Amino acid sequence: MPLRPNRIGWFFAAGLSLEFGKIQTMSVQPVTPELRQWIIEQATAGQPPEAVLQSMLTSGWNEDVAVQALEDTLREHLAERARAVVLPPAVPVPEPLAEGARTRLWAGDREVTVVTSLHNPRVVVFANLISDEECDEIIALARTRLARSETVQTDTGSSEVNDARTSQGMFFDRGEHPVCARVEARMAALMHWPLENGEGLQVLRYGPGAEYKPHYDYFDPAQPGTPSILKRGGQRVASLVCYLNTPAQGGNTVFPDVQLDVAPVKGNAVFFSYDRPHASTRSLHGGAPVIEGEKWVATKWVREGRFV
Numbered sequence: 001m002p003l004r005p006n007r008i009g010w011f012f013a014a015g016l017s018l019e020f021g022k023i024q025t026m027s028v029q030p031v032t033p034e035l036r037q038w039i040i041e042q043a044t045a046g047q048p049p050e051a052v053l054q055s056m057l058t059s060g061w062n063e064d065v066a067v068q069a070l071e072d073t074l075r076e077h078l079a080e081r082a083r084a085v086v087l088p089p090a091v092p093v094p095e096p097l098a099e100g101a102r103t104r105l106w107a108g109d110r111e112v113t114v115v116t117s118l119h120n121p122r123v124v125v126f127a128n129l130i131s132d133e134e135c136d137e138i139i140a141l142a143r144t145r146l147a148r149s150e151t152v153q154t155d156t157g158s159s160e161v162n163d164a165r166t167s168q169g170m171f172f173d174r175g176e177h178p179v180c181a182r183v184e185a186r187m188a189a190l191m192h193w194p195l196e197n198g199e200g201l202q203v204l205r206y207g208p209g210a211e212y213k214p215h216y217d218y219f220d221p222a223q224p225g226t227p228s229i230l231k232r233g234g235q236r237v238a239s240l241v242c243y244l245n246t247p248a249q250g251g252n253t254v255f256p257d258v259q260l261d262v263a264p265v266k267g268n269a270v271f272f273s274y275d276r277p278h279a280s281t282r283s284l285h286g287g288a289p290v291i292e293g294e295k296w297v298a299t300k301w302v303r304e305g306r307f308v
Ligand code: PD2
Pocket: 204, 212, 217, 239, 241, 251, 252, 253, 254, 285, 286, 287, 288, 297, 299
């Protein structure tokens, strides 16, 4: 069978340093992982396909089998590389400052102050989003239902206790208490995003030393459990982390890609969005350890579509 360099030849033009491997003479000729690796190394080194094929033939390979092995190996390798470099498509995300930069925003029933606005990653810090009384009421309602925080396991779709998260937490259902419903309506107005696309509020309590190691809030598309999670409204596209108290020391929300630290202040909130489930959004963030006192937050995650 003739080799078809038009189908595989271009791959060999990549041109790194040449490192010629040796292959075994085989009578049964299975395409082993070692052979695949060797073919990829030759291709990456810029070896022309004819030379690779010739080496295989010299080593005793049947021509049809050798051509098939070359084509299959390179097709798989190219597909893997393409998956790694192609970004997931961007989707619309909430934008609190859609009407342009301003200092004060009307969020349905309350005026909120814009403290900081960063464009890449998209981060907005607000003051005065939640009143002191609302913060205290949410803490009181959540306190009796706290359990060691779980993280959604995107490999299985279930929730598990995770060492990266040493806080305690609970979820309210959307609209579960009047205070939740009031604050959620305000958040929807602030973000210009449908209330129905929001998950229920999650409340976290961090004691001294507790932290939330840097992570992304979107679900990793490469994980097998993600398709089942996405059935409930699609991807998460934004987070609004609201501070329900002011810790005595520590507990900043940090964005390591841009060295941004947001200080937790009672009633304030940090909003950030991510238009694709990819590190290019620079939405990596974490909760730095609480040094003294405790830290309480309520997080609203919003999805692309209606969260059911
Ligand atoms: O409590 C925080 O600062 C924090 C940090 C990172 C909260 C979250 N992530 C979250 O709720 O996703």
